[in-house]
Amino acid sequence: MKINPKYTTKEAALELYNKQLMELMYHAATVHREYHDPLEVQMSTLISIKTGGCPEDCGYCPQSAKYNTDLDVHAMMPVDEVVGLAKNAKESGSSRVCMGAAWRNVRDNRDFDKVVEMVQEINGMGMEVCATLGMLNEAQAERLKKAGLYAYNHNLDSSREFYKDIISTREYDNRIDTIANARNAGISVCSGGIIGMGESAEDRIGMLMTYVHMEQPPESIPINALVAVEGTPLEDQKPVETWDMVRMIATSRIMFPQSIIRLSAGRTQMSREAQAMCFMAGASSIFAGDKLLTTPNPEYNEDVELFEILGMKPKAPFQDGEQPETLPDERVDKAKADRTAREKRLAEAKLKKADPNFEPRKVTVE
Numbered sequence: 001m002k003i004n005p006k007y008t009t010k011e012a013a014l015e016l017y018n019k020q021l022m023e024l025m026y027h028a029a030t031v032h033r034e035y036h037d038p039l040e041v042q043m044s045t046l047i048s049i050k051t052g053g054c055p056e057d058c059g060y061c062p063q064s065a066k067y068n069t070d071l072d073v074h075a076m077m078p079v080d081e082v083v084g085l086a087k088n089a090k091e092s093g094s095s096r097v098c099m100g101a102a103w104r105n106v107r108d109n110r111d112f113d114k115v116v117e118m119v120q121e122i123n124g125m126g127m128e129v130c131a132t133l134g135m136l137n138e139a140q141a142e143r144l145k146k147a148g149l150y151a152y153n154h155n156l157d158s159s160r161e162f163y164k165d166i167i168s169t170r171e172y173d174n175r176i177d178t179i180a181n182a183r184n185a186g187i188s189v190c191s192g193g194i195i196g197m198g199e200s201a202e203d204r205i206g207m208l209m210t211y212v213h214m215e216q217p218p219e220s221i222p223i224n225a226l227v228a229v230e231g232t233p234l235e236d237q238k239p240v241e242t243w244d245m246v247r248m249i250a251t252s253r254i255m256f257p258q259s260i261i262r263l264s265a266g267r268t269q270m271s272r273e274a275q276a277m278c279f280m281a282g283a284s285s286i287f288a289g290d291k292l293l294t295t296p297n298p299e300y301n302e303d304v305e306l307f308e309i310l311g312m313k314p315k316a317p318f319q320d321g322e323q324p325e326t327l328p329d330e331r332v333d334k335a336k337a338d339r340t341a342r343e344k345r346l347a348e349a350k351l352k353k354a355d356p357n358f359e360p361r362k363v364t365v366e
């Protein structure tokens, strides 16, 4: 992944961001065509595998336990259910599945074993697997990589300066450390931010500058428009102007010419014409499906219709990197063996209840 060497200072990047909008869009569209097929869009499906009850206080997030929002909290979903949703997503044209859990950080418990199993299964289906699980240490990142994880999402959200107005329960540097742990394990990085939280143009550029100064910028940069949810501290924020979204996408496209720039949350507030402008400005990915973790997203059919109008098509998986290999995982294999033994015991007990003389058949292997 490379950065555009012309925009490595905050001043140059800000000047770019503030360029006349039509000029900025034309510039971004030109860069986009140089590095990407402008008619292809990566479709990614986000599945909330564990919802709500998060101890963090991110001011935009209805999943924080600190805010009183109208949210259906649910515990970790069963592996089969998540795999079923991933199959549906694949049939609907998604090449990537991103699994989100509302955790502060990953813990080495049975829920994490389940995530590892989900990664193994979905990678086995030939889809790119991404996860967003909060903070992650080196060993956990390596375990996910061995399971076949393609990408890890961990957003910086905004600039270092503005970040503390939005989140107090963890530091900006914690986020940078998690990104580094994923990167060092050989996992592709997905990291971006949210606009419309009350930040300035300098803050938006400040976030992009953090990526410029990383050893390697993220392969995928999601740009979200705040969805102001009732009950969160940001509930009264005004909707983001389309022009701001186009400006932010175009600037990101020019500064990170090879990265995927994702038009993420906030699409339901945008007209089809506004979304088309974002694609023109270099957006190369969207989230598909009617929900984005907990906030609304356009229906699948609406996207199919929009793609038809614009002459665009979904991008196939693994166009930007090789499919990771799934290696055996001791804890998942043991959990699977325990499950099989338990199911066998239950089946035998059922048969015994129906026929008290039933004895399991003994098989001798010579």
Ligand code: SF4
Residues within 6 Å of the ligand: 054, 055, 056, 057, 058, 061, 062, 063, 064, 101, 102, 103, 104, 134
């Ligand atoms: S954004 Fe993530 S870490 Fe922050 S409150 Fe929501 S679920 Fe928790």
